Amino acid sequence: MTEIGTARIRLHILTPVNIGCDDVYDPTTFRVNRQSKKLIIFDPVEFIKRLPEEERKRLYEICSEGTVASILKLYQFINKHDIDGREIEVTEGFIKHFHEILGLSIKDRNLKNKINQFAIYRTAYNPYTQSPVIPGSSLKGALRTGYISSLAKENEIKNYWESRGLNAKNKKVIYNKLKTKDHNIALELERTLLKGSFSTDPFSLLKVSDLNSVNEVSTRIIYAINRKKDGGRASGPYQILETIKEGSVFEGTITLFKPINSRGVRHTFELEELLRKVHGFFARRINEEVKVINNLGLKHRGAIQANSLFKERFKKDAFLIRIGRHSGAESVTIEGNRLIKVNKGNFNEYLDHATTIYLASDEPRPKNTDQLIPLGWTVVEVVE
DSSP states (O other): OEEEEEEEEEEEEOSOBOOEEEEEEOTTSEEEETTTTEEEEOOHHHHHHHSOHHHHHHHHHHHHHOSHHHHHHHHHHHTTSOOOOEEEEOOHHHHHHHHHHHTOOTTOTTHHHHHHTTOEEEEOBOTTTOOBOBOHHHHHHHHHHHHHHHHHHHTTOOOGGGGGTOOTTOHHHHHHHHHOSSSOHHHHHHHHHHTOOGGGSGGGGEEEOOBEESSOOOEEEEEEEEEETTSOBOOSOOEEEEEEOTTOEEEEEEEEEEOOGGGOOOOOOOHHHHHHHHHHHHHHHHHHHHHHHHHTTOOOHHHHHHHHHHGGGBTTTEEEEEOSTTOOGGGSSOTTSOOEEEEOSSSEEEESSOSEEEEEESSSSOSOOTTOEESOEEEEEEOO
């Protein structure tokens, strides 16, 4: 393949971002410093080496019990020791919650559930430096969704399944057909719009590097809590996430290649065209979300930051994009062709929009909701 062009980009974090990976922090690998409000991630091997003989014997006794109660004892044992390690900022709400866990009775009926729910989902990181990274695959996925969705809007393709002979009234069947392996209508729509698949898909010509930090990037532990868009409290459980803090900046490259004649790529695009279409999609999403956030009596800090820093540069060298966990169903599905399953208790509804939104919170059950923030909003800046 011949390179058409490479753009050096910077990704500006506007609201907390968590890029899912397979790792979690659990209380057997950290302690909490209440004074500094830091989570201390330590090396378990080094921790054991430095323990006095009697303390090491006590640790082995706890670990050999192999019960749920012994896990709680282990948490309590660890947090009695002063251990050095990598530090992550935590909230006062997290500290309070953690000490509630430490104070649980081993006879608590819900001990297992409460312990299991206390895992912290780590954000993607460089395994050598332990620093947060933005995987190129995550950014490329968002670029793809934004571009395809804009194509669907431009071509006025709505409810694509109707053209495939599916009865619009039976939304459960349509929902299953959108996702099933054997007859994936959503995938079929993508292939139709892009005029190809696999090696003939134009996105096979797009390479997005992993993005590394250009400033001192720090992370923060927050709660992702679910709220109904109409103002009610959703029933979904909270999640504890390590998030990249607002103001962080990452840098990488986007490279577009020219197809070899034999590859048969029928739909091509320029980098500028790609980014403009993607911006259009995510600009519509953030405008919709601003209305939801305002309806909840909040201010959309992501939109405020975006307009403050980049408004005059949008669609020139700055482009909105949303990445990471809890970006919202509307940001990861094709506009005008989405069905989202909404649990109504005794039955499910299938709508073109989600009825709930995840927001970043300092506490698992906040009484004051003024500071709740949407997750995942960023701006791609083309540097050169």
